[in-house]
Each structure stands twice: as structure tokens, then as C-alpha cells.
Amino acid sequence: MSHHIFQSIEKEISPRIRPRYDPQFLPLGKFMAWYREQARNSQEEIRLxxxxxNQLVSTWRDKILPLSEETLPLTQxxxxxxxxxxxxxxxxWKIYFQGPEILYSRLKELYSSEGERKFDxxxxxxxxxxxxxxxxxxxxSFPEEVDSPLVLGGHFEGGRLGFDLGASDFKVAAVQEGQVVFSQEIPWSPQEQPDPEYHYRHLQQGLKLAASHLPRVQAIGGSAAGIYINNQVRIASLFRAVPRELFEKRVKxxxxxxxxxxxVPFEVINDGEVTALAGYLSLNRTAVLGLAMGSSEAGGYLNRQGHLPGWLDELAFAPVDLNPEAAVDEWSGDRGVGAMYFSQQxxxxLALxxxxxxxxEERLPERLKRIQALAEKGDDRAINIFQDIGIYLGYTAQLYSLFYDYQTLMILGRVTSGPGGDLIRQEAERVLALEFPELREKIEIHLTDEKSRRVGQAVAAATLPEIRKEG
Known part of the structure; x- marks a missing residue:
């Protein structure tokens, strides 16, 4: 996006509360809401x-401004x-588009093997x-919506193991008839290991440790950053150092x-989805959007029926900031995506x-711990860092409301541990109250207790598989 377009947009949607250490932050949600309002009476539209x-299809329909030399850059x-x-x-893997030819050509150019979105x-x-x-x-003719929601989680019967795989540690839990009898965080460094035997050995050791606290293991559920389809690993940053050929042989x-x-029955899903499930289990609510702020951002959504829609929900790569100078995500190469706003990154x-x-040599988890310790002692700069993340969250909560029908925004993960979680929530609520009062009345930002923030996902994951009755 050119600076000229940025400047013309900024005048219309300038945020009333700016992050202290990122004052050029330009909330994508405010732009989208503004654009929709401008196009409300237009006769032109796009369909996606x-x-x-499994031939599942998601659809979207939107009005666009009548195309002209002035409106085309904004619409693009x-x-x-x-x-x-x-x-x-x-x-x-396939985008169907219906709308003006000039927009289709641009979309096809962007999403080509050599286009700006070649990572995607x-x-x-x-x-x-x-x-x-x-x-x-x-x-x-246009494809119709085809969904197949997942009915997973909320199973408490029997002896269960749960795990949650993070970048700096992984959590294991043993649950017997719904009661947590053991939970532990185990340090590891999976992203630096090219041999998947490292991942396999550590996880097996953790599961066996948790299993030693149960009379019998009847089901295992897991949560991990990445994309998992039918219990297969398709993409996961935990295995980034594993060569592709070895990934196909050992990791997939x-x-x-x-x-x-x-x-035993075994289910693994994205850690963001388990965050949403944890919200449902702890609060007994549906319409939960879960955000795990750890080594990256993980998102998950539980709909009003209490089902996981089976979407990707990889919000780490979803855009939140329109600032053309926004921080670049090193993996995707794109600017302004969620991983740079709701994570250790x-x-x-902000600390820099x-x-x-x-x-x-000081890794991100150690840097986070140092900032958290300073915030605990009342250091203004450290406190402002978490407040800035809260400002990000307030504006992004409005963005997410354009795409998700949710009533509870549940946040957890290592970034929310200590005083940071309350600072983040308070600032997010302040933004909502000032900028989006109607939304503030509709949604609640929820923080779980300290231990649940750290190991709650492993416990929730343990409830994923159903134990089929014998005979």
C-alpha cells in the first residue's frame, strides 16, 4: 500500500488511542468498517x-465503491x-471470485507463485x-456454503492425557474422571531441532510422565501451534528446522x-481452537473466540452451537494493522499480521x-520474563508495553467482530501471565468503551486464573477424544 493511500485513509480512521511505542498503528478494523459504510448504498459488489x-466451502459477499480512478486504490x-x-x-486452496475484471486480475496476480502473496x-x-x-x-452460478462443524471436546469420563506444545515449553496433564491429577510444564527447544526424533522423544517422555499418575490411559488429546487435518501435521513452526523430505517421512x-x-482415541487440533474450547469448559459459554498469546498468536472459535467450525483460524498470519511501515513477520514476509501484535514477538x-x-543470545521467552518482572516491580516502560498490546487488542477485537460472531474473547498464553494479562485486558476495554461502545456492551474479555492460563490448554485438550464404549 502506497504512503499516499495510507495518508488518505489515516485522516478518516485515525485511532483515538495510540500505542505509546507504536504510534503509527492503523487499525485495519476501523478501515474496513469505514469502507463498508462508504459503499453501503453502492450497486457494485464482489463475491468470494x-x-x-473435503470440498468444504466458505463464502463472502461485499459491496464495493463504484470503481473510479479515485476509489480503485482504496478498493484494491x-x-x-x-x-x-x-x-x-x-x-x-481455491479462491472463486465474482466481480470487476480489474479486481480479479489484481487478485490473480497477488496470489500467484511469484506474486506478493506467494508465501500464502x-x-x-x-x-x-x-x-x-x-x-x-x-x-x-456460484459455489454455495458447505460446512462440517467439529463436535470435539467436553468429554470428561475415564483416564485422559492432554498436551499443549509450545515453542519454549510443552504442557502435559493427567485427568481422571474430570479431575486434574497432574500437570507440568516441560522446557524444550523444538524450533531449532532438525531431527524429529527430538520432538517424538520429548513428547513421549512427557506423556509417560503424566500417564504414571493414572491407573489407565483411555484417551489422549493434544493442542499445538500449526495446522492439523485428520491428526496429520500439515504446517507447524515447531518443526521449522526439519528438512522437507524428513518432514514428510517422520513429522506428517x-x-x-x-x-x-x-x-487409544487420539485427537490433535490447533492450539487456538483448544483455547476457545477451554473458554467453553471453564465459563460454560458458547460464541467464544480464543486467543493464545505465546511464541506466536493462535486463534480458535467456538460457535453459538458449541461447535468448532473446522476453519483454519491461523490468526497469526491474518492482518490487523494497515500501517505501511508496520513490522514484518519474518516467516510470511507480510506486514501488520497478528503474530507481531499478540505474542512474545x-x-x-515494543521493548526494543x-x-x-x-x-x-537472549531468546524471546527470556526477554518476556525480564519485561514481566520489571512490570511486576512497577517499571513504567514495561507496563506500557503490555498496555500497548491491550490497545492493539481493543482495536483488533472490533476487527474480529466483523468476521466472527462472538460474545467472549478469551485470552491466555505466556504473554498474559503475571501483571501483563490484566494490563492488556484493561487497555482493551478502554479502547472498546471509547471507540466501540456498542461492541463493549456485547463482548467480554476474559482472563483465566494464573495456572489455567499456562496449563489450561493441556487440560482442555485432554477432553477432545470420545471414549467409545466397548461392546
Whole structure:
């Protein structure tokens, strides 16, 4: 996006509360709401459909401004960020588009193997094991919505193991008839390990440790950052150092191998989805959007019926900031995506802007701990860092409300531990009250207790599989 477009947008949607250490933050949600209002009476529209696994299809319909030399750049920005968000929210290997030819051509150019969104193209092709496509739909025919919600979680019977795999540690829990009898955090460094035997060995040891506290293991449920389809690992940052060929041989079916060895019902899903499930289990509420702020941002959604829609919900790659100078995500190469605003990476980014200095060998978890300790002691700069994340969250809660029908925004993860969680929530609520009072009345930002923030996902994951009755 050019600086000229940025400046014209900024005048219309300038945030009333700015992050102290990121004053150029430009909330995507405010722009989208503003654009929709401008296009409300327009006769022109675009239609989108995203096809993912098993011929499941998500659809979207939006009015656009009548195209002119003045409105085209704005509409292109709106469409590009909209498609990017939908792709990482819903998932898909094929985009169907209906609308003006100039917008279709732009979309096809962006999402080509050499286009600006080639990371998205390559990753979605890998996830769904299909070549990525953008196709125009002309005439009256257009794909219809096809969904298949997942009915997982909330099973408490029997002896269960749960695990949650993070970048700096993983959590294991043993649950007997709904009661947590053991939970522990185990340090590890999976992202630096090229041999998947490291991941397998550590996880097995953790599961066996938790299993020693149960009379019998009858089910295992897991939560992990990444994309998992039918218990297969499709993409996961935990295995980034594993060569592709070895990934296909050893990592892709890692959890299927574990299931075979343990011989019990076994389910693994994205950690964001488990966050939403944890919200449902602890609060007895549906319409929960869960955000786990750890090594990256993980998102998950439980709909009003209490089901997981089966979407991708990889909000780490979904855009939240329109600032053309926003921080670049090192993996995707895109600016202004969620991972840089709701994670240890966000704390590091803001800490550097605040003037903190770190040794090169000091890893992000250690940097986070240092900032948290300073915030605990009342250090103004450290406190402001978490308040800035809260400002991000307040504006992004409005953005997410454009795509998710939710009433509870549940936040957890290592970034929310200590005083940071309350600071984040308080600032987010302040933004909502000032900028979006109607939304403030509709949603609640919820923080769980300290231990649940850290190990709650492992416990919730333990409830994923159903134990089938014998005979």
C-alpha cells in the first residue's frame, strides 16, 4: 500500500488511542468498517468463495465503491486485506471470485507463485495438498456454503492425557474422571531441532510422565501451534528446522504413530481452537473466540452451537494493522499480521522501541520474563508495553467482530501471565468503551486464573477424544 493511500485513509480512521511505542498503528478494523459504510448504498459488489479440504466451502459477499480512478486504490486495499484475512481465518486452496475484471486480475496476480502473496500460495498448497488456484466465476452460478462443524471436546469420563506444545515449553496433564491429577510444564527447544526424533522423544517422555499418575490411559488429546487435518501435521513452526523430505517421512504422521503406539482415541487440533474450547469448559459459554498469546498468536472459535467450525483460524498470519511501515513477520514476509501484535514477538518489538537492549543470545521467552518482572516491580516502560498490546487488542477485537460472531474473547498464553494479562485486558476495554461502545456492551474479555492460563490448554485438550464404549 502506497504512503499516499495510507495518508488518505489515516485522516478518516485515525485511532483515538495510540500505542505509546507504536504510534503509527492503523487499525485495519476501523478501515474496513469505514469502507463498508462508504459503499453501503453502492450497486457494485464482489463475491468470494474459498474451498478447503473435503470440498468444504466458505463464502463472502461485499459491496464495493463504484470503481473510479479515485476509489480503485482504496478498493484494491480493502479487497486484498479482506481476502488475506478470510484465507487465514477459513483456509482454502481455491479462491472463486465474482466481480470487476480489474479486481480479479489484481487478485490473480497477488496470489500467484511469484506474486506478493506467494508465501500464502505455497503454504496453502502444502496444507491442502492441492495447487493453489484463483478462478473467476461468471454468470449466475456460484459455489454455495458447505460446512462440517467439529463436535470435539467436553468429554470428561475415564483416564485422559492432554498436551499443549509450545515453542519454549510443552504442557502435559493427567485427568481422571474430570479431575486434574497432574500437570507440568516441560522446557524444550523444538524450533531449532532438525531431527524429529527430538520432538517424538520429548513428547513421549512427557506423556509417560503424566500417564504414571493414572491407573489407565483411555484417551489422549493434544493442542499445538500449526495446522492439523485428520491428526496429520500439515504446517507447524515447531518443526521449522526439519528438512522437507524428513518432514514428510517422520513429522506428517507423527501423531498417527503415537496413536498407534498408545492404542487409544487420539485427537490433535490447533492450539487456538483448544483455547476457545477451554473458554467453553471453564465459563460454560458458547460464541467464544480464543486467543493464545505465546511464541506466536493462535486463534480458535467456538460457535453459538458449541461447535468448532473446522476453519483454519491461523490468526497469526491474518492482518490487523494497515500501517505501511508496520513490522514484518519474518516467516510470511507480510506486514501488520497478528503474530507481531499478540505474542512474545510483540513484546520484543515494543521493548526494543521502548529502548530496552537484549543480548543476541537472549531468546524471546527470556526477554518476556525480564519485561514481566520489571512490570511486576512497577517499571513504567514495561507496563506500557503490555498496555500497548491491550490497545492493539481493543482495536483488533472490533476487527474480529466483523468476521466472527462472538460474545467472549478469551485470552491466555505466556504473554498474559503475571501483571501483563490484566494490563492488556484493561487497555482493551478502554479502547472498546471509547471507540466501540456498542461492541463493549456485547463482548467480554476474559482472563483465566494464573495456572489455567499456562496449563489450561493441556487440560482442555485432554477432553477432545470420545471414549467409545466397548461392546
Amino acid at each position: 468463495a474459498l474451498e478447503r479440504e 486495499v480493502y479487497m486484498e486485506r479482506l481476502v488475506k484475512f478470510l484465507l487465514w481465518q477459513k483456509g482454502g 500460495v505455497n503454504l496453502m498448497s502444502t496444507v491442502y495438498e492441492q495447487p493453489f488456484q484463483v478462478t473467476a466465476v461468471r454468470g449466475r 504422521n507423527l501423531f498417527l504413530e503415537l496413536q498407534k503406539e498408545w492404542g 510483540a513484546v520484543n518489538k 522501541a521502548a529502548g530496552f537492549q537484549f543480548a543476541v
